[in-house]
Amino acid sequence: MSSVRVLVGTRKGAFILTADGKRKDWTVSGPFFAGWEIYHMKGSPVDPNCIYASQTSGWFGQILQKSEDGGKTWHQPGLKPGEPEMPAFPGKAPNRFEYDTSNATGNPLTTHQWYDGSQHPWEFKRVWHLEPSLTEAATVYAGVEDAALFRSTDGGQSWQELSGLRGHGTGPHWQPGAGGMCLHTVILDPSNPKRIFIAISAAGAFRTDDGGETWKPINRGLYSKYIPDPNAETGHCVHHIAMHPDRPNTLFMQKHWDIMRTDNAGDQWEKVSGNLPTDFGFVIDVHAHEPETIYVVPIKSDSEHFPLDGALRVYRSRTGGHEWEPLTKGLPQENCYVNVLRDAMAVDRLDDCGLYFGTTGGQVYASADAGNTWAPIVRDLPAVLSVEVQTLP
Amino acid sequence: MSDASTHAVRVELPYHLRNLAGVGEEVVLTLAAPVTLATVLDALESRYPMLRGTIRDHGTLQRRPFLRFFACAHDLSHQPPDTPLPPAVTEGKEPLIVLGAIAGG
Numbered sequence: 113m114s115s116v117r118v119l120v121g122t123r124k125g126a127f128i129l130t131a132d133g134k135r136k137d138w139t140v141s142g143p144f145f146a147g148w149e150i151y152h153m154k155g156s157p158v159d160p161n162c163i164y165a166s167q168t169s170g171w172f173g174q175i176l177q178k179s180e181d182g183g184k185t186w187h188q189p190g191l192k193p194g195e196p197e198m199p200a201f202p203g204k205a206p207n208r209f210e211y212d213t214s215n216a217t218g219n220p221l222t223t224h225q226w227y228d229g230s231q232h233p234w235e236f237k238r239v240w241h242l243e244p245s246l247t248e249a250a251t252v253y254a255g256v257e258d259a260a261l262f263r264s265t266d267g268g269q270s271w272q273e274l275s276g277l278r279g280h281g282t283g284p285h286w287q288p289g290a291g292g293m294c295l296h297t298v299i300l301d302p303s304n305p306k307r308i309f310i311a312i313s314a315a316g317a318f319r320t321d322d323g324g325e326t327w328k329p330i331n332r333g334l335y336s337k338y339i340p341d342p343n344a345e346t347g348h349c350v351h352h353i354a355m356h357p358d359r360p361n362t363l364f365m366q367k368h369w370d371i372m373r374t375d376n377a378g379d380q381w382e383k384v385s386g387n388l389p390t391d392f393g394f395v396i397d398v399h400a401h402e403p404e405t406i407y408v409v410p411i412k413s414d415s416e417h418f419p420l421d422g423a424l425r426v427y428r429s430r431t432g433g434h435e436w437e438p439l440t441k442g443l444p445q446e447n448c449y450v451n452v453l454r455d456a457m458a459v460d461r462l463d464d465c466g467l468y469f470g471t472t473g474g475q476v477y478a479s480a481d482a483g484n485t486w487a488p489i490v491r492d493l494p495a496v497l498s499v500e501v502q503t504l505p
Numbered sequence: 506m507s508d509a510s511t512h513a514v515r516v517e518l519p520y521h522l523r524n525l526a527g528v529g530e531e532v533v534l535t536l537a538a539p540v541t542l543a544t545v546l547d548a549l550e551s552r553y554p555m556l557r558g559t560i561r562d563h564g565t566l567q568r569r570p571f572l573r574f575f576a577c578a579h580d581l582s583h584q585p586p587d588t589p590l591p592p593a594v595t596e597g598k599e600p601l602i603v604l605g606a607i608a609g610g
Contacts, residue, residue, distance in 0.1 A: 147521060171571040171605045172521055172559040188555050205554070208563045 116460045117182065117502040118468055119163065120476055121150035124494035126165055128183045131489075135466055135480040138489045144186060145177065149238075152455055152498045156244035156252070160502050164252055164268060166239035174238055176206040176254075178268050189268035204270040209236045209254070209262055212273040219279030224258065225287035234258045234278060241455060243298035247305065255295035259286060259312040261324065274324035277310065282329060282346045286315035289349050289368075296454055297353045301360045309363065309378065314349035317365070319378050330378025334367060351394045352454040356403035364406050364433070366396040366454075371408060373433050384433020389420050395457035399482060400465040404432040407467060407483060409452040418449040426469070428483050442486035443477065450475070455498040462503055470496025512540050514590075515600035516549055519572075522560070522603065526553040531600055540595045542574060543586035560603060575602040 118129040125143030144150075148167045156162040161182040167175040177186045189206040211234055212218030223231035237257040245251035254262040254271060260278045262271040277295075286293060294313055301307035306323045309330075316331040329345050339347040349368035356362065365372040365381065369392050372381040385391035390410045399405035406429050412420045419425060423446060426439040450473035460466035467479045474493035479486045517531050526532075534548045543566070550557045561568050566586070568574070574581045577591045577599050593599040 169521065171519075171569065172525075173569060174558065175525065175555075191555055205557050205563060207558045210564055 114462055115504045116462070116466065117155070117160075117504060118458075118476065118478075118489070119153040119155065119165075119183070119498075119500040119502070120470055120490075120493065120496055121153050121165070121455075121498040122470075122474070122494040122496050123149055126150040126153055126167075127490070127493060129476065129489055133462055135460075135462075135478060140490050141183070144183070145175075148175070150497065151238060152241050152500070154242050154244060154500045155502045156249055157246050158244070158249040160504055162244070162249065162267075164242040164244060166242055166254070168238040174207045174209065174236070176239070176268050178206075189264075189266075190270075204266075206268050206270070209239070209256055209260075209271050210273070211236065211260060211278065212275040217275065218273070219275040222279070222283055224283055224293060225285060227288065231284060234260070236260075237292060240294045240296045241298055243300060246300050246302055253298050253300075253308070255298045255310060257292045257294035258288075259293045259295040259315060261295055261298065261308075261310055263324065274320075276320070276325050277318060277327045280318070280327050280329075282315070285346055286312065287347070289313040297350070299353060299355050299363070301355075302357045303360045307360075307377070309353060309355070311350040311353050311365075313351065314347060314368075316346045316348040317350050317353060317363075317378055330374070331381070332379065333374070333381030333383075334372065335370070335383075336368065338368070352396050354397045354406070356398040359403045362403065362432075364396050364398060366393050366408055368392065368414060371396065371433060382433075384429070386429070386434035386436055388427055388436050393452075394454040395452050395469060397457045397459055397467070400459045400461045401463075402430070402465075405430045405482070406432065407457065408436075409457070409469060411451060417451045422446055422448050424448040424450065424471075426467070426479075426483055426486070439479075439483045439486070441484065442479075448473075453497055455500075456496050458499050458501040460501045460503045466501070468499050468501055470499045472496065511535050511537055512595050513597045514540055514545055514548075514594060515597055516545060517600040517602045519603060519605040521605070522556060525555050525559065528553070533597075538595075539587075540590050541587050542581060542584065542590065542601075545590065545601055546586075571606040573604045573606065575604055576600070 114133040120127040125146040127142035131138045151166045153165040163179045165177040178189045226232035239254045241255040243253040250267040261274045297311035299309040311317045318327045334348045336348045351366045361377045371385045374381045393411045424443045427436040429436045450471035457469040465482045470476045472495040478489045536548045
């Protein structure tokens with residue numbers, strides 16, 4: 113019988129929630145890496161028992177963890193489990209994210225715009241998002257702050273920057289959002305291994321069609337009042353992007369404000385906020401089997417990061433946007449003032465598509481019927497930073 | 506001191522780094538003179554490579570901002586890394602303490 117494994121990253125550790133295909137009885141394991149911020153965990157589509165985790169701390173910096181047994185045990189790539197005192201691995205470190213400034217493959221360490229308008233050099237802070245390759249078990253991508261994309265081809269033992277992105281000519285105009293200048297979204301095109309979509313707060317969305325060597329901004333159609341030129345090529349605060357694997361040219365975006373869609377791989381975006389009560393928010397995702405069914409969690413505003421009227425509502429559109437319906441059954445409809453952060457929603461791929469999202473109040477809500485009804489599967493975790501789901505045979 | 510040419514230096518680690526390295530509160534490192542912050546951290550990272558980048562930056566080797574180095578009731582955090590450590594540390598009587606700043610929630 114199929115089962116699901118929900119990977120939850122929180123402010124104070126990682127948790128793994130498991131259930132069989134009925135998704136009624138859940139087992140919670142963790143905390144793993146207790147006391148550390150776990151920005152993201154994601155399993156490999158090639159080997160679901162291989163899971164990567166970004167473990168970070170303001171004190172101790174970045175750690176990259178990997179499990180090869182579905183999350184039961186963890187180790188830093190290159191360090192075998194149970195052998196913590198192995199000799200140093202020369203030239204490699206699983207937590208070394210060094211911007212590539214070499215003449216042969218890199219770009220000069222340029223500057224980006226700082227909060228006060230001055231120019232500021234790129235500084236690595238943490239990994240926001242890990243995206244394992246769709247086809248190569250040992251390849252994984254990391255989106256980091258300050259914004260850059262790294263790739264590992266040795267299972268996370270070492271990382272190389274795809275510096276064409278950071279070196280894009282618009283780089284000096286990129287600036288951090290309130291959460292930092294993070295590369296938070298990495299989407300691999302299942303139909304074209306050379307094509308990758310990424311998004312940066314607050315620079316916008318970018319696409320490569322040559323495996324990461326060169327990049328182009330794909331922000332035409334985005335309109336942002338908070339930048340001097342609302343239609344600028346870059347500077348838009350994209351919060352998250354989602355794709356259905358059967359429609360790789362169609363992307364759905366939750367921007368700071370506005371829900372957007374593109375049907376030509378980002379060359380032109382269209383606003384599809386429609387009848388949403390507010391179109392500010394962070395998460396967006398697509399139904400596993402219905403490419404035009406999408407989900408968002410509207411948040412009141414950029415000044416008040418909680419649901420409108422204290423009522424937690426997921427909104428679903430079955431028409432790819434424009435027309436939205438609130439989904440409330442099982443969700444708190446009063447006195448709810450949590451947030452749902454950008455990487456904290458995911459779907460499973462069971463026949464009756466399951467949805468999951470985590471809140472800054474520590475709840476993880478699940479729906480086993482495509483959003484019609486919801487129930488918390490765990491209530492009192494630390495603030496949830498990310499949720500990913502693995503559908504297991 | 507282990508013998509005439511090597512020193513057994515005690516290093517006290519903060520909670521999260523102990524867990525990361527899979528060790529107790531204190532580790533003992535054997536290293537040759539000179540015993541400085543830099544040589545002790547080199548030896549620590551060589552023996553426990555999972556600590557690389559957690560105490561000092563991979564590239565610049567600068568101390569991470571929220572960490573401090575204490576020994577013999579003195580803050581050594583701002584001393585040049587090639588400064589010899591106090592004799593009590595070199596002789597193993599006192600530990601070099603790697604300390605996380607008190608902050609956060």
